[in-house]
Amino acid sequence: xxxxxxxxxxxxxxRIFFGDDVMLGPGKAxxxxxxxxxGSIAAAGRSMKMSYKRAxxxxxxxxxxxxxxxxxxxxxxxxxxxxxxxxxxxxxxxHYRRIETIIAREAAEEIAALQTMLVDMSDGx
Amino acid sequence: xxxxxxxxxxxxxxRIFFGDDVMLGPGKAxxxxxxxxxGSIAAAGRSMKMSYKRAxxxxxxxxxxxxxxxxxxxxxxxxxxxxxxxxxxxxxxxHYRRIETIIAREAAEEIAALQTMLVDMSDGx
Numbered sequence: 001x002x003x004x005x006x007x008x009x010x011x012x013x014x015r016i017f018f019g020d021d022v023m024l025g026p027g028k029a030x031x032x033x034x035x036x037x038x039g040s041i042a043a044a045g046r047s048m049k050m051s052y053k054r055a056x057x058x059x060x061x062x063x064x065x066x067x068x069x070x071x072x073x074x075x076x077x078x079x080x081x082x083x084x085x086x087x088x089x090x091x092x093x094x095h096y097r098r099i100e101t102i103i104a105r106e107a108a109e110e111i112a113a114l115q116t117m118l119v120d121m122s123d124g125x
Numbered sequence: 126x127x128x129x130x131x132x133x134x135x136x137x138x139x140r141i142f143f144g145d146d147v148m149l150g151p152g153k154a155x156x157x158x159x160x161x162x163x164g165s166i167a168a169a170g171r172s173m174k175m176s177y178k179r180a181x182x183x184x185x186x187x188x189x190x191x192x193x194x195x196x197x198x199x200x201x202x203x204x205x206x207x208x209x210x211x212x213x214x215x216x217x218x219x220h221y222r223r224i225e226t227i228i229a230r231e232a233a234e235e236i237a238a239l240q241t242m243l244v245d246m247s248d249g250x
Contacts, residue, residue, distance in 0.1 A: 010141055010142065010143055011141070011142040012139060012141055012142075013139070013140040013141075014137060014138070014139050015137070015138040015140075016136070016137055016239070017135065017137075018135055018243055022243060024239065065243060065244055066243055067242060067244055067245075068242070092239060096239075098235050099228075099232045102228075103139070103227075103228050103231075106227050106228075110220045110223050110227065111220075111224065114217060114220050114221075117192055117193070117216065117217060118147060118191055119189070120192075
């Protein structure tokens with residue numbers, strides 16, 4: 001975080017729509033990642049400031065959309081239920097992250113060209 | 126549109142965030158394109174089922190965000206005002222469309238891999 005950090009740093013957000021119903025985007029990818037980290041759908045949701053209901057609904061939607069469920073979970077129970085990524089969940093997350101990496105790398109020149117056209121936000125203009 | 130067209134055809138939507146305030150995504154790119162086609166911000170908005178106010182607000186936001194305005198317009202008047210893309214507007218639109226093309230090409234393999242993992246929507250499962 002030096003003073004040279006441009007305030008117009010670019011962040012990319014990709015949504016992939018499959019047919020009319022299935023979407024994969026940054027929110028679902030982050031949710032999968034947080035489930036892996038926390039071992040819990042509720043905790044993953046909380047860490048994203050997402051309601052319990054919303055987090056469950058996204059997991060159920062993902063599990064319905066792929067041939068194999070992406071998240072393995074036991075709802076409720078004394079410990080509030082645990083959750084982990086299945087092999088399919090790990091795979092979907094890895095594909096999405098690789099796509100993000102590819103975009104950042106391959107589109108870097110075009111994005112840099114756009115940045116030079118922006119108002120310079122760092123000097124208060 | 127043959128019967129072999131997979132119902133899970135992928136469409137990509139990229140949003141690029143610059144700093145905290147400036148975003149370029151499919152809506153703004155399409156709006157620029159429609160302004161070029163129709164020569165009118167109002168007509169461009171209508172063709173995207175966007176309110177006049179919303180279309181103007183997006184144009185004003187874009188014109189503020191870049192060093193040069195992207196859209197040249199004369200609001201109101203007897204002909205209701207005409208609008209066209211400036212050279213900067215053409216350039217921003219071209220950069221965004223090239224980024225879309227790059228993504229579709231470079232991420233094709235990863236996206237195809239995701240598609241094979243989806244429930245086959247074409248056979249009603």
